[in-house]
């Protein structure tokens with residue numbers, strides 16, 4: 001995409017690229033590019049390498065370790081990391097809890113938690129969704145009753161990604177009654193996963209993998225000092241996070257790498273004695289996807305420019321999320337189709353015998369990626385946001 | 396009435412549904428899927444007792460006659476319940492014997508299939524062949540009055556459950572020549588046969604087969620040498636038609652579950668089915684289902700009664716294109732409209748998703764059939 005970047009930006013990109021080439025461990029990159037599951041230590045190892053370089057939290061203020069990069073530089077950095085096959089940054093600490101603490105945290109909370117998040121001392125997870133509250137998050141019911149200098153938590157969270165690996169969870173809880181404005185009475189708490197009364201139950205997804213959990217809270221005591229922002233103002237915190245300026249919503253770097261994997265994989269498959277990549281029907285599908293990627297890259301840059309110059313329409317993130325996830329899903333689908341009849345057999349998630357052949361992972365991956373249009377605000381909810389915020393349609 | 400089941404078919408379909416409702420609940424199925432063999436012997440026996448294994452096989456060999464149309468309601472019920480038993484594999488291979496086999500082969504094999512004591516599988520696909528039925532390079536050399544067979548087969552659905560394999564191999568010609576392909580009966584326990592079984596995404600078993608100097612007698616040849624391709628094509632079309640019927644059931648089940656979810660799941664103080672954005676999505680899924688019913692009927696009728704081979708191929712391919720697209724559409728939408736619950740292994744909907752995903756690819760994906768539809772000409 002050279003034509004879109006200025007010479008300075010290109011120089012920055014080369015700097016990042018060179019550093020990644022020298023510092024991204026080959027075994028981690030292979031795990032990512034061969035679709036093997038990453039464990040806690042894999043994520044943390046990469047995070048610590050970035051932290052040592054000072055690049056783990058580019059968007060944070062420099063006093064807390066931010067890089068001071070421009071939005072464009074952050075975008076380039078994220079695109080390069082995804083493209084190189086670096087493990088994804090687990091967002092809960094660095095991209096969610098960190099920014100919340102920077103904006104709303106007490107001095108003590110910042111002092112204690114921010115360096116730990118930065119260094120990867122704690123692994124965080126996000127406790128928002130409940131069985132009865134998904135898209136309609138403000139209806140959440142998990143109760144936090146104040147008793148002296150503690151809250152006592154009772155209730156359940158669901159779909160909690162990596163709760164089984166986490167040391168801490170940030171939760172939205174109900175500290176007051178659901179009044180006329182349902183958003184009132186919600187508070188934002190930081191909870192130690194080792195607290196007595198917390199039970200984590202795995203929820204296996206349809207690809208057979210374990211990434212999400214149910215988390216049950218039974219009389220869990222949380223110090224009031226772990227509340228972020230005022231009591232009853234948790235919704236403000238949550239909304240800040242949703243609207244928080246993110247540059248990697250579209251996941252372009254990763255998708256560009258996946259696109260190249262698709263092309264290389266299709267060239268290795270045969271149809272009528274020739275590479276599948278010569279088949280006109282398949283070629284057209286791949287070409288359409290490439291055009292989608294191209295369109296989204298430019299859209300992404302246009303939106304970044306709009307945000308930088310303060311001309312945001314409030315719906316950019318939603319548009320990028322919708323198109324970005326559609327592309328991710330199409331990639332997994334075409335890859336699965338490219339495998340032909342062999343796509344049926346699945347290698348188990350930790351089968352290392354078939355480590356170099358990705359075929360056994362393709363169908364599972366197709367299944368797993370259905371999640372992308374559901375989580376982080378489903379694509380239906382994103383469309384509702386566009387309809388309301390950008391188009392002003394009545395709700 | 397042309398499109399509805401006759402009374403006999405409805406009764407049979409009802410008995411199958413009763414059996415499945417009783418013996419094939421979500422938990423029972425899960426146990427079968429994770430068992431060593433991957434199917435249930437008692438369910439298999441129940442299928443035989445109901446006469447399901449005799450559909451498509453003539454009276455003279457113990458069967459109950461009929462064709463794909465007679466079989467379709469059974470497959471539809473299987474699609475609803477996500478049956479993993481090697482039914483399609485067995486009846487497909489049985490058709491190869493019924494249509495192409497010698498009298499002796501038919502007399503020894505078919506009655507045992509009907510009574511449920513012989514399971515079959517068809518070893519056709521080869522690595523790199525994708526869905527091209529003529530791409531056979533496994534070699535059968537005449538030797539000592541019989542044949543010696545060498546080659547690799549892959550993606551054999553239910554290969555590891557089979558007591559007997561029907562294997563395609565070349566007795567003459569080059570890879571992708573339409574002539575020179577023959578079928579052989581091979582005992583999976585014979586010397587030189589190695590099978591590697593894996594699980595499929597949708598809870599079935601699939602095998603890769605390696606044949607190294609496998610010796611078979613002359614009697615193992617199904618029909619005559621070198622002319623099996625038209626037979627293979629017609630039987631794979633038959634299997635494709637049955638797969639379309641199974642899709643009808645799986646889509647019905649996905650739609651019923653999704654409709655129910657839209658009515659019961661509440662967000663923002665209302666059932667999510669009250670949001671018009673979702674109503675229209677549900678409606679499109681129902682339209683897909685109707686189209687698939689039509690196309691499954693077309694495929695079954697065509698394989699049963701279309702004498703013009705080119706026309707049959709075009710109609711079956713047309714059906715499979717629609718079915719693949721509808722399977723994709725409905726499976727994706729049903730998961731999406733279930734939200735997070737759609738992703739969970741603990742709900743049936745994600746299992747129906749997986750089966751529909753496979754149905755879309757099996758017996759040729761949409762691209763393959765689009766190409767065959769376009770290029771099948773006299």
Ligand SMILES: Cc1cc2nc3c(=O)[nH]c(=O)nc-3n(C[C@H](O)[C@H](O)[C@H](O)COP(=O)(O)OP(=O)(O)OC[C@H]3O[C@@H](n4cnc5c(N)ncnc54)[C@H](O)[C@@H]3O)c2cc1C
Nearest residue numbers: 126128129134135159160161371375378380731732734735
């Ligand atoms: C793999 C995975 C990981 C996740 N990780 C986390 C996590 O770490 N922490 C966490 O808190 N949550 C997590 N989630 C939960 C996720 O945020 C929710 O699944 C999501 O918000 C949707 O909620 P729901 O599943 O309850 O679906 P519902 O809200 O019940 O929605 C069901 C369907 O209805 C649609 N819908 C709902 N309301 C409307 C409307 N008004 N208009 C049109 N359509 C509508 C939805 O788009 C969806 O298609 C995760 C989910 C998944 C699948």
